[in-house]
Amino acid sequence: MFYIQGLKLPPGPPRHFLTGNLRDIPLSSSKPWETYDQWKKRFGDLVYLNICGKSLLVVNSRHLVSELFNARGSIYSERFQSTMACDLYDVRGGFDWSLVLMSPNETWRHHRAILQQHLGRTSMVQHQVTLEKHSMTLLALLFHKPFGFLGHTRHAIGAMILESTYGLSIQAENDPNVEVAERAMELLTDMLTPVKYIPSWSPGTTFKQKASELKIYSLAMKNEPFAAVKAALKAGNASPSFVSTLLEAQASASDSDNGGKEKIDDELIKSIGATIYLAGIDTTEVAVQVFFLAMILYPNTQRAAQEELEKVIGSNSFPTFKDRPNLPYINALCNEVLRWHPVVPFGLPHVLKQDDVIDGYFVPKGTLVMGFTWSLLHSEEVYGSDSDVFNPDRFLKEGVKDPDPAFGYGRRICPGRYMADNMLFIIVASVLYTFNIKPDGTNLPSLDGFMPGFIS
Template identity: 40%
Template sequence: MAVFNHALFPGEYLAEKFPSLRFLPSWFPGAKFKRKSKVWVSAVHRLRDVPWERTVAKIRGGTAIPSIATSLMKDVPDVKSGEVTEEEVAAKKVTATAYAAGADTTLSTMQSFFLAMASNPDAQRKAQAELDAVVGRQRLPTFADRESLPYVCALISECLRWRPVAPLGFPHRSTEDDCFRGYFIPKGTVTIANVWAYSRDTRYYPDPEAFSPERFLKDGKPNPDVLDPAAFVFGYGRRICPGRHFADASLFMLTATVLHTLTISAPLDAHGHPVKLEGKMTAGVISYPEPFEADIKSRGSWAEALVRESCSAVNV
């Protein structure tokens, strides 16, 4: 994923502008990208092969837990024969792509969530109060609770807006000549959407630097008049993120479960006051909060019991 974040940064290499440079030998000055690519290919192949081989071994041993990989392997013939079929190759690439596309993007938003909770204890308390009232302390949140948790959902939307995962989106190329607000855009032009600017548009988000889930609510219910960050953080058009629904579901379960069972706070300074977290973000196609410290504690023995019980249920 570090390779992806570095290699796909727009304008990083001249070969993007002058494709003929790809024919240069790797030792030639200016062909550093070719020397790096040999290392990159090895890393990407490990991402594809190592987890898959471990999963296949568990499937053959009867110890695999349900996953995308196990679902795809059900349709692969001769799973136990040791032969690599065309179906297995396709399944391996599908799972690697799904992981690569979703793992770090979801991780980035979750890191921003922890940063937001450590920096905004009032928002955290409101979300936890809603979870206590709706879910109670006898079980963990489920998807069935989602419609009854508007504040938690608003908090997730604010995480997506407050620190967008891909602040410059992904490059698109115009397929035809176009004109937009007086600007002529020739066919073949590479266009980059400024997602960061969308997330700071004061027409929709007053005081955009503030973390405020309330901006997405009206009378305690979702406010349809406020632009949903999901409309731009997952891209758009034919290249919109195909895993956006999976990401949305994952973020709900992760944030709801963490909020229900844990308390996140900023560390204290020498005088016992919470440290102000800077909240700076890294550069790259995918942006992450820079490393920060936070205190994470269980909300009680009941929370620990629920987490341990859920882990036991899936044999991990």
């Protein structure tokens, strides 16, 4: 350990000459979060790594996450703004329009304000009929072809987001908008995985090739659905949606004085629409996969949820959002899905804007600072000694913290979290009310089937 400004760097695994901790990173592990969790137990709430000259700080406590990303958010909210050792700037070349990767400037604040206005908890009520409609379509697909449940849930989630965001219908199979978004997310996920913060010249990397492909898909996702909505508005047959509402507000503002408010132009609407679609489709799909897995592995939990649904809803209807206040166990089950296997186990790293001191340790400017979501949501202090077990009952106890870290931190917490929460609830409630979920044969699936990554 060495000293800077009279202070030590935070503790972490010993570093090797030139490559730092590159050899320690679990590149080939199917559960890389286990290695990071072991480091937490060994080194504590702060774990410092250096990968080929690039600093990475892993934060393992809610207290410190809140302190850094909320109280000190002005210096811990940066994204990949400058060229770094890993050439991450190339990623932003295709996604500089996305709120997820945008630096916290005036444009970012304007985007975020609009998203919070239209995707807040109360605003989501207007989208609930659409979500209920597509949950019923999902039930029909599952009834006719139960073994295609992964494809059916992908179709339903894509339909929910496409109609809510753009007012567009989805094709029964191979919808181009869904395929473009999924490929873009696959490429982005691959390059934002924390274990891959290594130089593009390292053997076996294909960073620049993937960045070029990503740019093509990201621009298609941004432009093509937007063009369809604009054409429908011109033809007078556009369905109500997030994007159509913004386009109508844009037209209204152009006809009158907007009171000095920042202009809502086409580029802003394209970017916000694509951000909603990008952030929602893949993450919600993985959460639903976790739900199916948990119901197979924990049949007693499934029966308890079904008993509540039968008691509250009866036999002559299907679950709706009006039933939600009377379904505490279903709500707890949804929270446990988010906690048990978080969709983004490592969180998306923030970049420290200036040198800082944390708990007496020096942290240099430019450090990637990562709230370790997996660790926070498996904390025995918060969730008990059985934190590796899927148990919704933990959320029925007074004072247990919600799985908020699943949606990010501080000023960069996901603005679409209420939409994701709504989609997960209606899918979980509808499927459990209608079907029993059982394994195909005697072999049980496991969490080993999840691939490591930014989204896992």
